[in-house]
Amino acid sequence: MPMYIDPHIHLVSRTTDDYEAMHKAGIVATIEPAFWLGQPRTEVGSFKDYFSTLVGWERFRASQFGIVHYCTMGLNSKEANNIPLAEQVMELLPLYVGKEGVVAIGEIGYDDQTEAEDRFYREQLELAKEVDLPVLIHTPHRDKKRGTTRSMDVAEEHGMDPGWIIVDHNNEETVKEVLDRGYWAGFTIYPHTKMGSERMVEIVKQYGPERIIVNSAADWGISDPLAVPKTADLMRKMGIPEEHVQMVTYKNALAAFSLSGQMHEDDWLKAPPIDQTKKMSGNSVLRGGQVPRVEGPSDRVEN
């Protein structure tokens, strides 16, 4: 069965049914970018607990379903507009960016393209350089084209290497410039609002598979945690070569985010030697070779 990576999904908002379905569909690894929660936070402690969830509980929860969970750390553009709070979050970030499984600074960038957003975007680009992490850029929904161009201009102003930046939420209007300038181009398959799978197929046909990365960005809104495998299936049906399908739904994401040194194919291909203390109610066992881990239903903790 083909393996997939969903390199952008907000799993804190998803149910265990989703995890089960994702695992069944072949998703072996996920990346959860730090984002907002649908309403603005008012206290820095809310950020702290959220960040801790991303490296703690959610990682554990994913592992119960045989999925390796990574995350990106950052202050999102929406909440950058609460300056006193944003300053406190910036002080918190150094505690998290060096942690295991943190594969990028993100998602950062612009929302309304305000001065405050610009300030914290730049500060976080500097942070990424300091700790040698790639950057995941969230491009704005409104005034998208110009916002995307500006995100790249500013990144280059700060001396960032485009090969270390994933520009996300692209569409037909933004993709050409992003690829031409040497960035990774993320595409979010979002029912109704952003890219649909059919449009994605056309883009891969037109631009080829190089540096294109498909994700679901599934969160608390209408979204589909199976968007990546579903899009892959549609691509196959529409005659896109298997090698290209694998690139945009697995290999490219791995190549981009493994620049962090925090993500390795072996993390799921070869489960680490599991000692007894790591057993989830005892059932998790090393299965070596090229077979991803499969855990059974007794692998759940009773609450």
Added chain:
Amino acid sequence: MNPKSELFAYLKEILQNNANEKSLNWLDEKSKKIQDSGSKNAFYLAFSQASRFFSKENLNLDQEAKRKAHSLISGFQPEFWNILQTARTYLLLHFSIEKEEWLAAIKQLFETGDLYEQQALYASLSLMPYPEEMIPRSIEGCRTNMTLVFDAISLNNPYPTIYFPELNWNQMVLKAVFMQRPLYRIQQLDHRRNPALAEIASDFAHERWAAGRNVMPELWRLVSPFINEKFMKDLEKVMNSEDLLEQKGGALALYHSDFPAAKALLNAHPELIQAIEKGIISWEKIGQEFQETRV
């Protein structure tokens, strides 16, 4: 050597046998920097980044190393530790600042720790400079649903048996039962058995039976010293089980009871008595078999 430098030397030695030179050099450099500067940020960063230098493979220790651990700190069992958590503990012990500041810094570390950082922190509670101050934190830690973290506190760790008040001790043991963790790996379990825990264990067994589920055989270890008329009913049920492993647990509980009816019930199973007396049946073996075949 004072006890602290003896512990440093010991941890260093076991790491030397389990890690490469590059990683050990990094550890030397960072631990010296942390010790000399007392810098919180230097400590936080090194504590996180240790994962880039040390693996999560279990430490490989010989008998002598295991014995020495125990002689340094009673109940210290690094044979259940991985290499990464040992390195993290080594860094932590080099972070030595004024007490109140240290407590605040460690609180922040606990609160922002990832899964494996928390594992390292909870497992090393007994090695920390102010262990008695960590009681509320360790009790809070037991509320986790992350098995890895719960195990770090409850299994092969001398901390709970020394520091936990009875209520919290009982809750920890019961949660271990709930999560089907190996009870034989809880240190000093026999020593801290108590009537309240026996009652709770029996009630739990009744709940499981009511739900048509089986009961882990190690549970009867908690009941054994307090067997009375009431608990005899439970053990009669256990001895009628079709699962031989459950019978073994029941038999061992009965064997160590002075209650007359317990002896009478056990006498109907001479082969189990014989196996107990030959050491073929023990709590450890029951627990191991249960983990391997039933969980």
